[in-house]
Amino acid sequence: MADEHRLEELLEFLRKEGVPETLVDGVRKYRADYPVPPEAADRVPCPDYRYYGKAVWEKALAVLLTGENLLLAGPKATGKNVLAENLGLVLGRPCWNISFHINVDAAYLIGSDTFDGSRVVFRPGPVTLCARNGGIGILDEINMAKNEALAVLHETLDFRREIEIPGYDRIPLDPACRFIGTMNYGYAGTREMNEALTSRFAVLDMPVIDEDDLARLITDQFPTMKRSARGQFIRLFYELEKKTENAEISDRSLDLRGMLDAIRLISVGISAGDALDMCITNKTFDRYEQGLIRDVIRARIPEKLAGKDIFA
Numbered sequence: 219m220a221d222e223h224r225l226e227e228l229l230e231f232l233r234k235e236g237v238p239e240t241l242v243d244g245v246r247k248y249r250a251d252y253p254v255p256p257e258a259a260d261r262v263p264c265p266d267y268r269y270y271g272k273a274v275w276e277k278a279l280a281v282l283l284t285g286e287n288l289l290l291a292g293p294k295a296t297g298k299n300v301l302a303e304n305l306g307l308v309l310g311r312p313c314w315n316i317s318f319h320i321n322v323d324a325a326y327l328i329g330s331d332t333f334d335g336s337r338v339v340f341r342p343g344p345v346t347l348c349a350r351n352g353g354i355g356i357l358d359e360i361n362m363a364k365n366e367a368l369a370v371l372h373e374t375l376d377f378r379r380e381i382e383i384p385g386y387d388r389i390p391l392d393p394a395c396r397f398i399g400t401m402n403y404g405y406a407g408t409r410e411m412n413e414a415l416t417s418r419f420a421v422l423d424m425p426v427i428d429e430d431d432l433a434r435l436i437t438d439q440f441p442t443m444k445r446s447a448r449g450q451f452i453r454l455f456y457e458l459e460k461k462t463e464n465a466e467i468s469d470r471s472l473d474l475r476g477m478l479d480a481i482r483l484i485s486v487g488i489s490a491g492d493a494l495d496m497c498i499t500n501k502t503f504d505r506y507e508q509g510l511i512r513d514v515i516r517a518r519i520p521e522k523l524a525g526k527d528i529f530a
């Protein structure tokens with residue numbers, strides 16, 4: 219009953235976002251078709267915050283409901299991981315996070331034989347667990363994958379939907395199983411992803427959050443923040459974005475995560491000047507650029523501004 223209620227709440231959220239009823243129904247049907255295996259129920263994510271953005275929700279759900287894999291590509295702090303977790307929650311699937319920053323190899327992804335004290339057993343890796351449980355594999359920073367991991371990904375994401383476990387059988391991917399890749403590329407670009415891997419995904423170009431959604435996000439994360447202060451921070455964010463787009467400053471300091479962190483620091487007693495220095499300005503190491511950024515910030519947010527000024 220509690221689960222039913224939770225589902226209705228999530229579907230209502232999607233409707234409020236503006237997701238069309240056909241997709242909302244699709245979610246309901248997908249969840250009914252693929253109940254969560256009880257042993258993996260604790261892997262269904264429970265993100266602290268919602269992802270805001272109708273167009274992105276719509277595309278992402280359409281891709282996953284039609285059985286495709288989804289690649290979220292875009293600049294830092296555009297909510298790629300927040301969205302991936304929200305999709306796991308809405309679709310009610312257990313999720314496995316796999317970060318490709320570390321040296322991930324085939325044995326890590328698929329699993330390997332280990333000695334359990336009395337005999338050799340196969341210890342499944344996250345891709346195998348995902349395949350068996352019909353989970354969502356979140357392939358974080360997938361463009362950083364090295365050759366050995368690439369071979370596994372090419373096979374797993376293939377239309378055959380099977381993985382080969384060396385020395386064991388091939389195992390099919392459960393029909394509910396999906397993969398969501400995330401890939402960070404900024405104005406200055408980053409490591410490209412190879413064509414064969416990209417072709418296995420529908421690619422969603424993640425936009426920078428729009429103004430209305432940003433206002434909702436800030437209200438969500440800081441419910442007691444005064445409206446006027448919220449407006450100043452929002453304007454600051456888009457001013458920095460504009461300067462980045464015009465190449466007046468680099469994209470190092472355009473960081474929504476940094477701005478939210480700064481507000482959090484202010485809430486615990488750090489002055490606005492120091493908080494914004496640490497969370498935005500100092501992310502570039504060029505003194506001249508720091509000066510430019512500080513000027514933009516100071517024009518909006520007084521250095522001495524304190525928590526009591528911005529929170530009710």
Ligand SMILES: Nc1ncnc2c1ncn2[C@@H]1O[C@H](COP(=O)(O)OP(=O)(O)OP(=O)(O)O)[C@@H](O)[C@H]1O
Nearest residue numbers: 268269270271294295296297298299300402427475
């Ligand atoms: N459209 C959005 N809806 C909700 N939150 C968002 C949105 N865009 C950015 N955020 C916020 O930005 C912060 C970073 O989110 P997240 O970690 O998902 O970003 P990311 O795109 O994965 O970044 P990176 O490329 O640096 O890993 C979070 O606080 C998140 O709430």
Ligand SMILES: [Mg+2]
Nearest residue numbers: 298299358400
């Ligand atoms: Mg991320």
